[in-house]
Amino acid sequence: MDGQGQDFKWIGKRTVRPDGVDKVTGRANFGADFSLPGMLVGKVLRSTHPHARILSIDTEKAHALPGVKAVITAADLPDIPSEEAHFGEDPTDFRHVSHNVMARDKALYDGHVVAAVAATSESIADEALGLIEVNYEVLPHVLDVEEAMKPGAPLVLEDLITGGVTPTPKDPSNIAKRVQFDLGDTEAGFKKANMVVERRFTTKPVHQGYIEPHAVVASTSEDGHTLVWCSSQGHFMIRAACAKLLGLDVSQLRVMPAEIGGGFGGKITVYLEPLAVLLSRKTGRPVKMVMTREEVFRGTGPTSGTVMTVKIGATKKGQITAAEATLAYQAGAFPGSPVGLGCMTAFAPYDLENVKTVGFDVVVNRPKATAYRAPGAPLAAFAAESVLDELAKALDIEPLELREKNAAKEGTKAPYGPRFGPIGYVETLQAVRDHPHYSAPLGPNQGRGIASGFWMNFGGQSSAVVNVNEDGTVVVTLGHPDIGGSRASMALMAAEVLGIDIAKVRPIIGDTHTIGFSDITGGSKVTFASGMAVVEAAGDVVAQLRERTAMIWEVEAEGVVWEDGHALPASTNVGEFEPLSLAQIAAMAAKIGGPISGRASINAKGAGPGFGTHICDVEVDRETGRVVVLRYTAVQDAGRAIHPAYVEGQLQGGAAQGIGWALNEEYVYGDDGRLQNPGFLDYRMPVASDLPMIDTVIVEVPNPNHPFGVRGVGEVPIVPPLAAVANAVENAIGVRMADLPMSPPHILAALEDKA
Amino acid sequence: MTKHHVSTTINGEPAEFLCEPQQTLLDVLRDELNLTGSKEGCSSGDCGACSVIMDGRVACACLALGVEAEGRSIETIEGMAEGETLHPLQRLFLEEAALQCGYCTPGFLVAAKALLDRKPDPTETEVRFWLAGNLCRCTGYDKIVRAVLSAAAEMRG
Amino acid sequence: MAQVVLTNELANQFAGGETKLEVPAENVRQLIRALEERYPGMGPELEAGMAVAIDGEIFADPFLEPIGPDSEVYFLPRIGGG
Numbered sequence: 005m006d007g008q009g010q011d012f013k014w015i016g017k018r019t020v021r022p023d024g025v026d027k028v029t030g031r032a033n034f035g036a037d038f039s040l041p042g043m044l045v046g047k048v049l050r051s052t053h054p055h056a057r058i059l060s061i062d063t064e065k066a067h068a069l070p071g072v073k074a075v076i077t078a079a080d081l082p083d084i085p086s087e088e089a090h091f092g093e094d095p096t097d098f099r100h101v102s103h104n105v106m107a108r109d110k111a112l113y114d115g116h117v118v119a120a121v122a123a124t125s126e127s128i129a130d131e132a133l134g135l136i137e138v139n140y141e142v143l144p145h146v147l148d149v150e151e152a153m154k155p156g157a158p159l160v161l162e163d164l165i166t167g168g169v170t171p172t173p174k175d176p177s178n179i180a181k182r183v184q185f186d187l188g189d190t191e192a193g194f195k196k197a198n199m200v201v202e203r204r205f206t207t208k209p210v211h212q213g214y215i216e217p218h219a220v221v222a223s224t225s226e227d228g229h230t231l232v233w234c235s236s237q238g239h240f241m242i243r244a245a246c247a248k249l250l251g252l253d254v255s256q257l258r259v260m261p262a263e264i265g266g267g268f269g270g271k272i273t274v275y276l277e278p279l280a281v282l283l284s285r286k287t288g289r290p291v292k293m294v295m296t297r298e299e300v301f302r303g304t305g306p307t308s309g310t311v312m313t314v315k316i317g318a319t320k321k322g323q324i325t326a327a328e329a330t331l332a333y334q335a336g337a338f339p340g341s342p343v344g345l346g347c348m349t350a351f352a353p354y355d356l357e358n359v360k361t362v363g364f365d366v367v368v369n370r371p372k373a374t375a376y377r378a379p380g381a382p383l384a385a386f387a388a389e390s391v392l393d394e395l396a397k398a399l400d401i402e403p404l405e406l407r408e409k410n411a412a413k414e415g416t417k418a419p420y421g422p423r424f425g426p427i428g429y430v431e432t433l434q435a436v437r438d439h440p441h442y443s444a445p446l447g448p449n450q451g452r453g454i455a456s457g458f459w460m461n462f463g464g465q466s467s468a469v470v471n472v473n474e475d476g477t478v479v480v481t482l483g484h485p486d487i488g489g490s491r492a493s494m495a496l497m498a499a500e501v502l503g504i505d506i507a508k509v510r511p512i513i514g515d516t517h518t519i520g521f522s523d524i525t526g527g528s529k530v531t532f533a534s535g536m537a538v539v540e541a542a543g544d545v546v547a548q549l550r551e552r553t554a555m556i557w558e559v560e561a562e563g564v565v566w567e568d569g570h571a572l573p574a575s576t577n578v579g580e581f582e583p584l585s586l587a588q589i590a591a592m593a594a595k596i597g598g599p600i601s602g603r604a605s606i607n608a609k610g611a612g613p614g615f616g617t618h619i620c621d622v623e624v625d626r627e628t629g630r631v632v633v634l635r636y637t638a639v640q641d642a643g644r645a646i647h648p649a650y651v652e653g654q655l656q657g658g659a660a661q662g663i664g665w666a667l668n669e670e671y672v673y674g675d676d677g678r679l680q681n682p683g684f685l686d687y688r689m690p691v692a693s694d695l696p697m698i699d700t701v702i703v704e705v706p707n708p709n710h711p712f713g714v715r716g717v718g719e720v721p722i723v724p725p726l727a728a729v730a731n732a733v734e735n736a737i738g739v740r741m742a743d744l745p746m747s748p749p750h751i752l753a754a755l756e757d758k759a
Numbered sequence: 760m761t762k763h764h765v766s767t768t769i770n771g772e773p774a775e776f777l778c779e780p781q782q783t784l785l786d787v788l789r790d791e792l793n794l795t796g797s798k799e800g801c802s803s804g805d806c807g808a809c810s811v812i813m814d815g816r817v818a819c820a821c822l823a824l825g826v827e828a829e830g831r832s833i834e835t836i837e838g839m840a841e842g843e844t845l846h847p848l849q850r851l852f853l854e855e856a857a858l859q860c861g862y863c864t865p866g867f868l869v870a871a872k873a874l875l876d877r878k879p880d881p882t883e884t885e886v887r888f889w890l891a892g893n894l895c896r897c898t899g900y901d902k903i904v905r906a907v908l909s910a911a912a913e914m915r916g
Numbered sequence: 917m918a919q920v921v922l923t924n925e926l927a928n929q930f931a932g933g934e935t936k937l938e939v940p941a942e943n944v945r946q947l948i949r950a951l952e953e954r955y956p957g958m959g960p961e962l963e964a965g966m967a968v969a970i971d972g973e974i975f976a977d978p979f980l981e982p983i984g985p986d987s988e989v990y991f992l993p994r995i996g997g998g
Contacts, residue, residue, distance in 0.1 A: 020853045027861030028849040030796015030836035034862055037795040088964055090994065127781075170928035183993070184924040213896045215800040215808055216862040265798070265862025266896050297801040344993045421921055421990035422969035460995055464976055488859035488897060527995070609975055649856035653898055657859060660899030684805035684894060692900040693884075693891040709973075 013568075014500040015712055018649045021492035022511055023263075035219030035235030035262045036294045043221070044073055044122040046283050046293035047129040048276070049136050050303060051111030051118050054369040054677025055145035055158060058111060058138060061119055065135040071128035074286040075136065077119045078108035081282065082251045089245070096273075100338040102249045104372050105278050111140070112160060112337035113369050114678045115302025117275075122283040122291045145369040145677040149311050149332045152178040152368045160337055160367040180339030181365040185347050185420050193326025193358030197317025201395045204313045205387040207726075207744040208670035209306040209334060212376045213661070213689050216265020217300045222280040223290035230257050230281050235264040237271040237485055238524030243516045245274040246281050257281070260515045261485045268661070269375030270305045272524045301682035306671055307376035307383075308333040308341045314350070314387040322401045324410045326358040327351045331384060333365060336372035341365045342380030348420040349723070350384035352458035353407070353429050353615060355416040369677055375526065378459045378719035382662060382726050386744065389455040389727030394740060403731065404442075404454055407617075408433050418460075418613075428641025428705030429456070429615035435701045436617050441637045449624050450634065453731025456617045457723025461716035462527035463608035467520030468537035470498060470545045472600040476587025478502065480511040480541075483522025484534045488654070488718070493531050493646040494538050497712065501542035503569035504586055520605040528716025531646055532707075533608035539711045544602030552589050552596045557581050610709025616640035616720040618659065620728040624736045626755060629748035631667055631733060637699040638724075643707040643715030655721045656698040662725025664690040670745050767828040769794070770838025778825035785809045787825035788835060796836035796865045800894065807893030810866040810873075811835050817873035819892075836865035839872065848872055848910040857906035859897035867893050871907045879915050883908060918947065918983045921990045926962075930955040944968055944978040947989065967994045 026032040063075040087098045102108070107116045119136050123129035144158040151157055157178055166173050168182040194200055220234035230252075236242050239259040247254045264271065276293040284291040295303070316327045329350045333341035343363035351359050361384075396403040411430050417423050436442055436454060446452060467483040480498045484490065491511040499506045513519075522534070550564040553571035557564070563578035564571050570583040593600055621635040638655040645651040668688045672680045681687045706713025730741050739754045762777040769792070776791045783802075788794040788811070800806035802821045809820040812834035839846045848868050851857070858864045867890060874881060874889045881889065886907050887900070895903060917938040927935040931954075939954075941947035952959025968978040969990040975981050976994055983989060 018856065021856070023861075024853040024858070025845070025849075027858055027864050028836075028845065028852050028868060029840055030794070030865045032861055033795070034798065036799065037789075039790075127779075168925040168928075170933075182925075186924070214860070214862075215806055215894055215896055216798070216860070217800070263862075264860060266860045268896070294799075297803065297806075345995060348992075348995070420992060422974065422988070422992075423972040425972050460974065462976070462995060489856070607977055610973055647856075649902070650859070653856055653859055653902060656899035656901045657897045658899075661896065683803055684801050685803065689894060689896065690900075691891040691894060692887040692904060695887075695900055697883075697904070698899050698901045 012500060014496045014506055015644065015646055016648060017496065018647065019492060019496065019506050021489050022495055023486065023491050032263045034216055034265050038221050038233045038262065039292070040221065040223055040290040043290040043292050044124060044287060045126045045129045046120060046122045046280055046291045047133055048117045048279065049119040049133045050299070051107065051116045052114055052678065053111055053140055053142050054114050055143040056111045056140035057143060058107060058109060058118060059141055060139045062137040063119065066121060066132040069128065069132050069135060071124040072121055072132045073124070073289065074122045074283050075119060075132065076279065076282055076286065078106045081106055081249060084249065096340040098248045101245060101273065104338055105249060105274060113371050115371055116337070117303065120279045120283060122287055146178065147368050147370060147673055147677060149309060149334045149366050149368060152366050153332065153364065160369055164367065178367045179364055180335060180367055183344045183347055183363040184361065186360045187356065187417060187419060188358035190326040190328050190358045190360045194317045196319065196325040198320045199395060199398050200315060200317040201391050201398060202313065202315035203391055203394065203742055204311070205390065205742045207310045207383055207386065209309040209370065210665050210669040211301060211306040211687065212268040212270035214266030214268060214270055217295040217297060218275055218304060219294040220277045220280045221290060221292045222284040224284040224288060228256055230284060232257060232259045232277060232281060233262055234259065234277055235262040235271065237264065237267045237487060237526050239485065239516050240521050241272065241524050242274060242277050246278045249278040250282055258515060258517045261513045264485050264487050267487055268377045269379055269526055272375055272526050275304055297684065298682040301687060302679050303371060305374045305376065306371065307379065308335065308373045310334065310383050312383065312387040314391045316391050316395050318395055318399060320399065322399055322406050322409045324354060324356055327356055329361045329384060329388065331361065331363045333363065333380065334370060334373060335365050335367050336370045337367060338372045339365055339367060341373050342375065345380035346384035348460070349381040349458050350388045351419045353412055353456045354410045355412050356419060359419045361419065377658060377661065377722040381457065381459060381723045382665065385455065385457050385723045386726035386730065389724065390730050390740065390742065393453065393731045393734065404433065404437060407456060424613060426705055426708060427613055427615060428703050431703045431705055432615055432617040432639045432641055435639045435703055436619055439619065439637055439701065441619050441635060441699065446621065449626060449736055450621060451732045451734065451736025452619065452621050453728045453735055454617060454619050455724040455727035455731055456615065457720050459528060459614050459716065459719040459723060461532065461611040461614050462529040463533040463611045464523040464529055465521055465607050466533040466537040467522050467605040468534065468541040468603070469519060470541040470602040472545060472586065472590050474590055474593065476585065476590045477508045477510065478504065480509060480538060481514040481519050482511060482534055483514060483519045484525045484530045486513055487525050489647065489650040490530045490534065492650060494534060496646050497535050497538050498542045501539055502545065502586065503567065528614065528718040529611065532611055532710055532714045532716055535646070535714055536608045536710060537604040537606050540604035540606060541602040544604060545600060548600050548602065549586065549589055552600065553584055555596045556584065556592065612643050612707025612709060612715040614641060614715045614717065614720040616724055618724040618728040620725065620732045622729060622732040622736055624733060624751065629751035629755070631746055631751060633663055633696060633729070635696055637701065638721055639701040639703060640717065640720055641703040641705050641715060642717050643710065644704055644713035645702050646712065646714060648702060651702055651717050652700040654717045655700045658718070658721025659698050659725050660690050660695055662722045663695065663729060666726045666729035666744060666746055668745050668747055763826050765826055765829050767830065768832040770834060780826060782825045783821050784823040784825050784828055785820035788820055794835055794837050798862055798865060807870060808863050808866040810869040810893065812869060812873050817870050836869055839868060846872065847913050848907065851906040851910045855902050855906040855909060857898065857902040863893060863895045867895065867903055875911055875914060879911060881911060917985065918987045918989050920947065923991060926958065926991060930958040941983055943983055944981050947983060962991060965994060966991045
């Protein structure tokens with residue numbers, strides 16, 4: 005079953021999502037919506053110093069306050085050894101995760117947690133925080149990535165030795181890692197070029213900006229088993245991290261997946277969860293912890309700020325002869341920026357003979373960078389796709405044509421080595437060329453830009469169980485949190501395989517004790533990987549239904565086929581039998597072997613790379629420097645859109661996040677190393693009146709490795725917008741904006757420089 | 760701290776509660792009355808996830824005090840459907856896929872209802888500016904704005 | 917013999933900078949064993965933190981994936997996402 009050229013009954017239908025009614029009535033329970041009797045309130049104390057040695061912490065007065073049940077510091081957590089952790093982004097270290105959750109010896113950024121309390125009310129907990137006395141030795145700090153790379157910079161981590169360099173350096177530095185990918189010989193390639201463009205770019209950290217702050221409830225029973233209720237991108241990840249950080253058996257923790265109010269990569273690690281578990285274990289009472297928005301900004305996310313240089317050379321006819329990028333990404337206080345992914349994705353849409361990318365992962369006194377939708381890729385694409393446009397202009401070639409001439413196709417070697425299978429990049433370029441938006445007229449001070457983006461997509465461990473109820477309805481239990489409607493696509497795939505009405509299929513997310521291990525929701529993997537598990541589990545049910553029918557008919561299982569929700573005789577040789585519906589077979593289950601239940605626990609392989617190309621029109625107000633996005637079109641190869649409305653939603657949402665990143669969003673730090681805009685008023689994300697409708701075009705070049713042809717969808721749409729907006733601004737006012745955000749003061753300054 | 764006794768009307772029904780003077784209306788709704796449909800996203804009136812209708816005007820419950828509910832009429836997301844019949848806005852949000860994670864959805868629905876109660880025939884621009892106090896990070900607003908316009912058209916008949 | 921390509925990081929650390937190797941192996945486990953024999957210390961590094969691309973298809977947790985006589989095998993950083 006390759007899914008190609010088939011007529012589907014359910015795939016591609018815009019059904020109402022199964023969890024929808026609860027979400028529009030306020031009934032859905034998110035992280036903070038859960039309460040238990042006798043529940044305590046947990047709160048954390050955060051450092052206001054960007055870099056300080058913790059000489060001592062006196063918790064005595066806080067302990068003595070009536071209503072305070074526990075006060076914890078790093079001394080209450082095990083001092084765990086280094087161990088590589090795979091949370092779904094670049095590998096990280098559990099020891100660093102522990103030190104990020106609770107500062108040990110040093111506070112490394114404004115907002116770093118140094119202590120936590122549990123008390124009978126929020127006001128008592130707040131008062132207790134004020135009674136904790138922390139004696140700091142304030143140290144010099146470093147925020148800027150280039151400053152941090154210089155010899156003699158304040159050392160964020162005193163034992164950090166640069167990886168990926170030979171010979172291994174003897175002295176510690178803030179450079180955690182150097183990575184490099186090459187193909188061919190760029191030096192020779194640049195010699196063949198008639199035109200070479202090189203430019204330096206800078207970007208500021210931006211936050212994922214999910215509307216739901218982190219929230220957790222932990223409750224420990226007398227036998228040492230803890231129930232954790234929280235919203236995250238992976239309850240199995242929460243379980244693994246809490247167990248590791250607290251020295252518990254994995255089976256002592258049962259993590260229930262609450263509905264999650266957005267994550268975008270920001271909820272693929274732990275912050276409050278291990279502290280809530282520890283506080284509940286210490287007090288024997290349920291503990292609830294919820295972050296304020298200010299805490300979300302100061303203590304979680306963001307993605308890396310960067311300094312990047314990109315150089316591309318091409319012949320007169322627009323053949324790219326070589327491309328190079330040097331990317332320095334802020335990791336925050338602990339190693340693990342997505343710079344490797346930036347290197348791998350920067351030039352991935354192009355068929356290049358000579359390409360070299362070098363990346364530096366650099367620690368600074370900022371919150372630990374966390375994945376943000378296509379981690380690393382939008383930044384690298386901002387630089388690469390901007391230089392491509394500049395190159396096109398210098399060569400007097402249409403930017404779209406330059407991309408068409410060099411586009412990656414099936415068989416092209418990706419810049420990180422392997423050859424692409426069937427991919428749909430060229431198809432997205434063609435769809436852009438054919439779209440009326442591309443040739444619509446523009447007015448004064450208006451400009452149009454295009455840019456492309458790539459994400460390799462991902463599979464991974466996934467579990468699904470399909471239980472057939474006695475009346476023929478079906479419950480599908482899944483292991484990945486549903487962050488944006490995945491239950492809808494899982495139900496469609498199950499209904500398609502079983503041949504039954506979608507209304508008969510009820511998908512739910514299982515907890516860590518009720519469904520097999522599943523990786524985090526992230527990396528655009530769920531519809532692909534969890535979907536593959538659902539298809540396999542539903543296929544298992546079909547096989548059982550055929551066997552049960554064979555028992556009823558007293559024939560061999562091969563004599564029964566499953567079509568359109570019914571068992572039918574395979575041929576007239578089998579005999580004359582009336583078709584049996586799933587419900588009829590289910591009703592007889594007890595007599596023919598017992599309950600019918602299909603399952604699949606797999607490591608899904610064969611994710612299909614995704615490409616997108618966006619068109620952006622802007623108008624620039626030369627008086628105020630304000631850039632308004634007038635029209636926007638996002639084109640993407642989805643492989644196969646299982647639920648097209650939610651695919652469109654991914655394209656629109658990713659584009660909007662990218663537009664915010666391009667135009668407004670940034671972390672603003674003072675010279676004192678403190679975050680100055682930890683709120684939605686000053687950290688300005690796009691609102692409805694900032695944006696136009698966002699047109700979408702879904703291209704479908706099926707992924708041959710998925711039963712229905714699915715590629716990942718969620719990451720790609722945030723990759724092109726940064727450059728698409730910058731290219732449109734350049735087209736409007738003739739100024740190349742190489743520093744993000746392109747906020748009004750920066751636009752005005754650039755206009756003045758030009759004049 | 761002495762608690763105050765407050766008598767109010769919530770979703771058309773009389774309600775009473777005790778609250779501390781500094782407790783916000785949002786805290787009271789969520790923690791005292793178990794109406795957790797109104798969400799907290801910022802506590803500063805910037806995200807609109809806690810939008811309620813107070814005496815016919817849309818308000819952020821995080822910026823009002825619980826004691827301010829005295830004698831007032833409060834509408835929350837929990838009161839929007841009539842029995843098992845969803846409000847057209849709720850139904851069209853589902854049919855047009857105007858939500859992804861769903862966290863901001865109650866606030867958008869309440870704010871949009873306040874708009875349509877006052878102006879049955881808004882333009883796209885009016886919808887966008889009315890909803891500019893509600894943040895959504897998932898959808899890019901496209902499908903939300905379309906669903907509100909569809910609901911307005913349907914309700915006009 | 918499978919054509920194997922290492923990351924620069926691995927090549928510098930274990931293989932004297934040589935990124936392109938020819939290694940006889942029928943699956944990933946055999947390949948890693950062969951590389952460990954040739955470059956002691958490389959095996960555990962490959963098993964712990966690397967993904968493998970065999971003829972263009974990426975495997976995040978490779979073990980018994982078959983390698984053909986003319987296969988191209990790349991060791992890559994494990995990838996994830998938001």
